[in-house]
Amino acid sequence: IQAGPFDNLKEVALKILRNDVCTVPIIHSSSDDGSFPQLLHLASLSGILKCIFRYFRHVSGSLSVLQLPICSIPLGTWVPKIGESNGRPLAMLRPSASLSAALNLLIHAQVSSIPIVDDNDSLVDIYCRSDITALAKDRVYTHINLNEMTIHQALQLGQDSFYPYELRSQRCQMCLRSDSLFKVMERFANPGVRQVIIVEAGSKRVEGIVTLSDIFRFLLG
Numbered sequence: 001i002q003a004g005p006f007d008n009l010k011e012v013a014l015k016i017l018r019n020d021v022c023t024v025p026i027i028h029s030s031s032d033d034g035s036f037p038q039l040l041h042l043a044s045l046s047g048i049l050k051c052i053f054r055y056f057r058h059v060s061g062s063l064s065v066l067q068l069p070i071c072s073i074p075l076g077t078w079v080p081k082i083g084e085s086n087g088r089p090l091a092m093l094r095p096s097a098s099l100s101a102a103l104n105l106l107i108h109a110q111v112s113s114i115p116i117v118d119d120n121d122s123l124v125d126i127y128c129r130s131d132i133t134a135l136a137k138d139r140v141y142t143h144i145n146l147n148e149m150t151i152h153q154a155l156q157l158g159q160d161s162f163y164p165y166e167l168r169s170q171r172c173q174m175c176l177r178s179d180s181l182f183k184v185m186e187r188f189a190n191p192g193v194r195q196v197i198i199v200e201a202g203s204k205r206v207e208g209i210v211t212l213s214d215i216f217r218f219l220l221g
Contacts, residue, residue, distance in 0.1 A: 002027045005040055009051065012043050013216050045212045046188065053189045070184055070210065071177035075218045076198065077111075078208035092117050092206060095124055099154045100146035102127050113195050115206045116151055122204045123197055126172055127151055174199045177207055188212055 002025045003012045015024050026041040056063065070076065077090050091109045093102055095116055105114055106129055113128040134157040135141040173187050173196045187196050198208035 001025075003043065004028065009048050010220065013045060013048050013220060016043070016045055017213060017216060017220075045216055046194070049185065049212065049215065050189050053185060066182035066185070067180050069178050070175070070181055070198070073181065073218065075181070076208050076210035076214045078198070079206070090115075090206070090208060092121065093127070093151060094118070095150060095152035097151050098147050099144075099149040099151060102151050102154070103132070103146065106132075112211065113209070115197055115209060116155075117206055120203065121206055123172060123174065123199055123206050125151075125155055126195070126197065127155065128194070131155065172197060174204070175210075176201055184210060185215060188215060 001015060001019050001021060003015060005026055005028050007026075012024055012026075016022070023042040023044045025039055026043055027037045028040050029035065029037045056066075065073075079090050091105050091111055092115045093105065095118070102114060106112070106127075113126050115123055116125040116127055118124055131154065134154070135144075137157065140157060173190075173193050175184050175187065175196050175198055177198055184196055187193055195209055195211045197206060198210065199205060200207055
């Protein structure tokens with residue numbers, strides 16, 4: 001799976017979505033037979049969105065779709081009866097749930113992140129596929145029991161002084177159901193943001209989740 005330097009952004013984004021990959025290499029060859037290919041760039045949805053946002057930042061008012069509240073458009077995954085759902089249940093877990101439960105949910109629900117909520121369904125943290133790599137640090141996975149370790153304990157593995165602050169600060173990006181599509185896209189234009197949690201004002205009760213893939217599937221129809 002690859003793209004060329006003259007492919008448009010829509011084609012590259014569709015390749016990422018259709019093949020369920022994180023990046024697509026941009027390859028250029030100066031010869032007609034395609035020999036001696038040169039890697040120019042690794043394209044990602046976040047990079048494409050940053051490019052789009054840079055060009056439309058000052059004209060967003062002229063694009064009515066960007067001003068629509070996210071609860072009024074078919075975008076993301078929602079708690080039933082709150083917003084339009086994409087057909088999948090919204091996966092959530094308590095901090096006391098086992099790490100095994102989180103890993104199984106990531107696989108079987110085919111999601112990249114799970115909101116971690118308290119007994120009132122208010123957002124506490126989020127467990128992502130990228131957090132699984134914390135288990136490799138100091139070979140933690142060799143001396144833990146997945147059924148006994150809680151999500152809270154697992155998250156602490158990756159939130160010590162060696163975990164970059166800029167990544168910690170991006171863990172729980174939130175928005176309200178009344179926020180515009182443009183405002184949500186603006187959150188994704190920040191480095192490291194892969195999902196935005198939709199919460200109720202004040203209580204932080206989780207109402208839904210929007211991912212980068214959701215944004216592009218909606219924009220590309």
